[in-house]
Amino acid sequence: MKNIVLADKAGFCFGVKRAVEKVLKYKEKYNKPIYTLGPLIHNNDVVEYLKSKDIYPIEINELDQLNEGNIVIIRSHGVSPEIIETLEKKKLIVADATCPHVSNIHEKVKKYYKLGYGTIIVGDFKHPEVIGIDGWCNNCAIISKDGSNIDETPNKVCVVAQTTEKQENWKKVLKVVEQKSKEIVSFNTICNATQIRQKAAYDISKKVDTMVVIGGYHSSNTTKLFEICKENCSNTIHVENAGQIPDEIIKTSINIGVTAGASTPDWIIKEAIIKMSENKDLQGNEQLAYMEQNDVQIAVGDTVKGKIISLNEKEAFVDIKYKKDGILPLKEVTKAQDVKLTDMLKDGDEIEVKIISLRNDDGYVVLSKIEIERELAYKELKKAFENKDILKISISEVVKGGLIGRYRGVRVFVPASHIELFHVEKLDKYIGQIFETNVIEYKVQKRGTRIVASRREILLKEKQEKEEKAWETIEKGQIIEGKVKRLTNFGAFVDVNGVDGLLHVSEISWGRIERPKNVLNINDKIKVYILDADKENKKLSLSIKKLIQNPWDNVDEKYPNGNVVLGKIVRFADFGAFVELEPGVDGLVHVSEISHKRIDKPSDMLQIGEEIKAKILNVDKEQKKISLSIKEVE
Incomplete structure (x- = not known):
């Protein structure tokens, strides 16, 4: 029985898929001819399909044929800043479909070129992606496939790679550069999906009789897949579509491995599998059924798991096993200011997200991590209310009657009377503080859930525990240091090791004092004499006067x-x-x-x-x- 194995990540990569979706969206929006700056992808079948929809490739030297208002798509390979400037001068409608991975390389090269670093690009000097990258360092980069053409390098150098380059070539070039440059900044910019695709192809090619690599003959990443598979499986062929697969291979091969370049759409892969398969039925064919899993239905409010396939500082693109990729904006990950998404997430991360829109302006499914956190927060707050658990909240603002805190982004109100065990006049000092609180109200209302928290019970318990320990050490006749906590007309309350003692106005001085505030201030540290310690009734009487000689003695x-x-x-x-x-x-x-x-x-x-x-x-x-x-x- 014939066994056909499809490699992971075969077919459209994120950047190519994004470019195709963008050009089709612009076609739908403007309903007039659209031009791509060079073939949108390295696949003749797809290029011909796009032509049937009035979407045509055009070269740089043919831009003079275009007029103001014509639509031009920058493909996923990206271009140099000079070309962008040329397009803008011609007043064309420009849609930039540069792959975010490639845009990231442009930013790095641009930054370090301005800092005086030389640039080395690991890749093919003829490849449009490499040509575009070179433009961001004024076309003065050293471009090398394996390091053999590098004779001299600048003392300071920034090294990047074509996104579809092989890992072994990256290592070869870096080894040469390390021997020739004093200061090296290196970024392995080979796309994570490319690495997964190449490894999957490598693993499968060791186990099969025949390896079929599908993709354009001019596709760099497809060519690399062919080279990798050929090392393990001598019977490896490179075809652009199902029609080019020899019948002889289909008849004689039992175990057939299939992989496809980043520019190969699903429908071409499906045609190839159907042609080689004994079972032409979609549902009965395991590999085809696997490819169709992206047709699952999703709805707003669903929670799904996905893998990050690309990200920048402001957004991440997520494979959610659906026909459309998901987009996760920074604002749906955190409400914090001055942070970057790249500091919190990375390529390949598996995350759980909630769907909040089935399509944004660019056709992506909009995802949220904050909504997942919010749901979890509500559950934990409700549980804390029911079980009287302690939760930590971050105080964010002052409102009428109290403070607003946040628990995992959920708003929690703390009344002024529940902030301290005493009255507080100014609440601003609490902003930014972390409170341990009890949830004392959790009420679901039409306008939202009302959540009220309090510190009083926690502070009271802490105070009682502290007082219990303090009473064990306090004795009548002791001289001890205390801190003035409150002032009244009849005296001052002084904290002595966590116990509130009364310093009566008559015990402050031998002289006549009208009001304690005339001689004492809140938070003053003073030495006091313990006149009486009533441990049973928890009453402590203090004196300063006792520490001063009676002026009538002499x-x-x-x-x-x-x-x-x-x-x-x-x-x-x-x-x-x-x-x-x-x-x-x-x-x-x-x-x-x-x-x-x-x-x-x-x-x-x-x-x-x-x-x-x-x-x-x-x-x-x-x-x-x-x-x-x-x-x-x-």
């Missing part, structure tokens, strides 16, 4: 009778005025000792805050009383 030594002292009027009574001599020590000037004149009340002669001189008449240390006279000084 008052009789500091203020001898008969001396004149300077003081400040601090308050009045009907019977006299109180004078502050130092914080905590006040003296009394009786109304009769204020002046030699008769006065009815102290305020007739004195003002609060006024500095006065007075004579010390008597000091009573035990009763904490000092009698003063202003008139004696006068």
Whole structure:
């Protein structure tokens, strides 16, 4: 029984497929003749098919035949900047179908040429892709197939490769360059699909009697496939279509391997398989059924798996096993600014995505990774709400009544009262912070799902755990450092190892203090004395005054009778005025000792805050009383 094996990645590569789809789209849009800059692909059958649809190849030297408004397609091989400029000057409608892999090479060559590097291109100097690349370094590149023609190289050199070149040729050239240049920047730009295609052809050609390589005779990548297969299978043939396959091979071969160049469409491959197969039925033929799997149906909202076949900084192209490739824009991967898709993904990555549109302007299926993340996020948020799990969210903005955080891109509201265990005035300081939160509300509404989170329970638990440990070490009579957390009219609350203690206004100083905020600030670090530690009721009483000597202890030594002292009027009574001599020590000037004149009340002669001189008449240390006279000084 005849066995036909089709190699992986046989047929249209991403870049060629993209170019064909683009030219057909322009034909549909403008409905007039279209010109491709050179044969769109190296396949005579496809070129003839395109001609039947009024799509014609044209060479550079034939551009004079075109008029303003004519449509020109730049094929997947790409062109030099000079040609692009020529097309623009002629005011033609230009559609650039350059393969993204090739565009990436142009950017690299352009960048390093401007930095003063020489350029070496591994490839065929006659190939249009190589000619186009050379144009981005002012046509001064060294072009080599295997390094044999490289005699001298610049000290600084940038090395790139034709996307369809063989890996062994890349290694040969690089080995020569490494011996001749001091500074080398090398980019192995051989297309990943090309490598897979060549390896698959290599593996299959070792196992079969006959190897059939299908593709244009002028196709570089098809020629390389033929060379690779010929090394393993002497009975290897290169044909452009099914009609060129000899009947003798079909009759005598049992195991036939099939591969096809990047410019070979599926229908030509199918014709070849049908011709060689004993089973002409599509459904009954395993290889043909495999090719038809791209005809699966998809719908918006479906989740699919795919492989990245090409990408640049802003978008990735994904093989989703459908008749159209998918496009994954940067904005559907991340909402972060100033990032590149090439930093997050790479060729060959297998990813799971959601379909959000069946066709964009260029005919691609639009994919999203963010939507997958969003769905997963909603599931995790709902689970966290039901199980009271802790989730981390990133705070992104301040809104009325609280903060907005993001969990995997999903909006989460944190009310102001749930941010801290105390009232917070300014919320801007929290932007950019990561919060551990509990989901306290998860409600599906018509306008979307409302999700509310809180830190209070987590902070309260942390506070309680910290307090429990702190109470084990706190004892009455200790002197310890604390931090001022809150200020009230009656005192200050001070954090002592995680425990809130009250520093009453009367314990701040020996002097009279109207309000704690006059002498203390939030976050001040202060030393305090523990007056009392009620561990059962969790009450902590603190004092600063206890750490300062009582000014009345040696008052009789500091203020001898008969001396004149300077003081400040601090308050009045009907019977006299109180004078502050130092914080905590006040003296009394009786109304009769204020002046030699008769006065009815102290305020007739004195003002609060006024500095006065007075004579010390008597000091009573035990009763904490000092009698003063202003008139004696006068």
